[in-house]
Amino acid sequence: MSNEANAPHIEDIARVLGEDVDRDVIAHELDEYLNVYRVPLGTAKESIVKKHGGNPQALSASVFRKLSDLRPDESSVDLLVRVVSANPKTIEVDGKEKEIVYGILGDDTGTLQFTAWDSTRFPYQRGEVVRIVSAYTKGWNDSVQINLGDRAAVNREEDSSLPPPPTGAAAVVGGEVKVRDLRAGMRGLDITFRVLSVEARQVNVKGEEKTVWSGTLADETGKTEFSSWHDFELDSGDVVHLQGGYSRAWRGVPQLSFDSRDDLEKLEADVLPSLEELDVDSIVTIEDLERRGGAPSVAVQGIVIEVRDGSGLVFRCSECRRVVRKGTCSIHGQVESTPDMRVKGVVDDGTGSLSVIIGREITEDLLGKTLEACKALAQEAFDSEVIRDLLVDRLVARPVRVSGNVVSDDFGLMMIVRDVSDIHVDVKEEAAKILQELGVD
Numbered sequence: 001m002s003n004e005a006n007a008p009h010i011e012d013i014a015r016v017l018g019e020d021v022d023r024d025v026i027a028h029e030l031d032e033y034l035n036v037y038r039v040p041l042g043t044a045k046e047s048i049v050k051k052h053g054g055n056p057q058a059l060s061a062s063v064f065r066k067l068s069d070l071r072p073d074e075s076s077v078d079l080l081v082r083v084v085s086a087n088p089k090t091i092e093v094d095g096k097e098k099e100i101v102y103g104i105l106g107d108d109t110g111t112l113q114f115t116a117w118d119s120t121r122f123p124y125q126r127g128e129v130v131r132i133v134s135a136y137t138k139g140w141n142d143s144v145q146i147n148l149g150d151r152a153a154v155n156r157e158e159d160s161s162l163p164p165p166p167t168g169a170a171a172v173v174g175g176e177v178k179v180r181d182l183r184a185g186m187r188g189l190d191i192t193f194r195v196l197s198v199e200a201r202q203v204n205v206k207g208e209e210k211t212v213w214s215g216t217l218a219d220e221t222g223k224t225e226f227s228s229w230h231d232f233e234l235d236s237g238d239v240v241h242l243q244g245g246y247s248r249a250w251r252g253v254p255q256l257s258f259d260s261r262d263d264l265e266k267l268e269a270d271v272l273p274s275l276e277e278l279d280v281d282s283i284v285t286i287e288d289l290e291r292r293g294g295a296p297s298v299a300v301q302g303i304v305i306e307v308r309d310g311s312g313l314v315f316r317c318s319e320c321r322r323v324v325r326k327g328t329c330s331i332h333g334q335v336e337s338t339p340d341m342r343v344k345g346v347v348d349d350g351t352g353s354l355s356v357i358i359g360r361e362i363t364e365d366l367l368g369k370t371l372e373a374c375k376a377l378a379q380e381a382f383d384s385e386v387i388r389d390l391l392v393d394r395l396v397a398r399p400v401r402v403s404g405n406v407v408s409d410d411f412g413l414m415m416i417v418r419d420v421s422d423i424h425v426d427v428k429e430e431a432a433k434i435l436q437e438l439g440v441d
């Protein structure tokens with residue numbers, strides 16, 4: 001650890017010792033404990049305070065390191081982190097099977113991959129906040145990996161107010177990941193997925209015609225899109241293991257890219273669930289979407305809490321399709337316009353809220369009225385706002401399941417809705433089902 005990183009701890013010790021001990025002495029002792037005796041930072045601070053007759057309980061500066069400060073080959077690393085993902089895995093060590101846990105840990109500075117070499121000592125789940133003492137780090141493909149070995153102690157932190165890890169380029173990890181855990185900026189991936197669809201396209205890259213094979217892929221945790229810059233002869237349904245590649249974000253949604261330098265191997269088809277089972281919009285929480293910064297093809301179940309201004313019957317500029325106000329486009333001025341229908345709404349699922357954009361066809365279905373019928377209603381009332389009022393009546397407080405792609409921009413997350421359906425929660429039926437499961441008549 002650098003002197004700069006030690007500075008707050010030197011101040012902390014000096015404060016507890018009532019300024020009786022010179023800072024240079026403290027700095028020297030701390031350096032010796034950490035780098036010569038290799039004891040964890042917390043223990044080092046307590047020892048120095050005790051040695052000079054102070055009360056170690058009065059120490060306050062956090063000894064926890066930030067993930068973005070970690071470098072390869074550090075020992076005695078203490079962390080306060082949120083479990084972003086944790087996956088069990090059986091490996092073979094000296095001919096014996098051993099269960100480990102691998103996944104991703106995060107704090108407010110980023111995320112890193114970790115391996116707990118004994119699964120019984122890491123019973124923690126996605127979302128839990130844990131205190132880790134005496135971890136060590138390794139370098140791996142330009143990124144840092146956290147290891148929890150025999151010396152590591154992990155405890156659950158009851159105060160789970162730790163801020164969520166950032167999304168986007170700040171989050172950099174490498175190694176074995178699931179689709180759900182992909183973040184923009186990851187390199188050197190180790191990932192197994194099933195190709196759901198693939199299509200060859202010609203694109204122009206810096207004046208050169210190239211072929212790109214793009215499509216969608218999935219594992220049991222989610223779906224995303226991919227681009228392959230090499231013909232790996234991928235077919236829909238193939239199960240593939242990729243070693244290498246990188247992920248980049250399109251409007252906040254991480255996508256996978258790989259080319260001829262990466263290692264792609266086709267696996268047995270039964271390693272993952274079938275194409276039909278994987279090609280569904282998995283239900284996610286809005287909190288999870290915020291953590292991921294968006295996702296392709298997901299479903300959210302919640303309540304419509306708002307139908308915003310600009311919903312209902314709108315008129316679009318015939319040049320650029322922007323919505324015109326009082327016959328005027330912000331770019332093209334006074335223009336010809338064509339009518340359209342849409343909903344700009346907000347859905348809340350208890351973990352957060354999400355903006356949704358619903359296009360003409362679904363809006364017509366939701367209202368049970370065509371665009372023509374709505375136009376007639378608006379003309380009769382001399383006010384196109386009547387259509388928005390109808391939508392408010394129909395939608396607000398309605399429990400729905402919305403699915404589509406979730407993108408993010410400066411205004412936050414937004415789902416481009418592909419499907420809306422009602423969710424029916426029949427309380428009596430639910431209760432009967434629970435009683436039946438419990439064996440009560």
Ligand SMILES: [Zn+2]
Nearest residue numbers: 317320329332
């Ligand atoms: Zn225009």
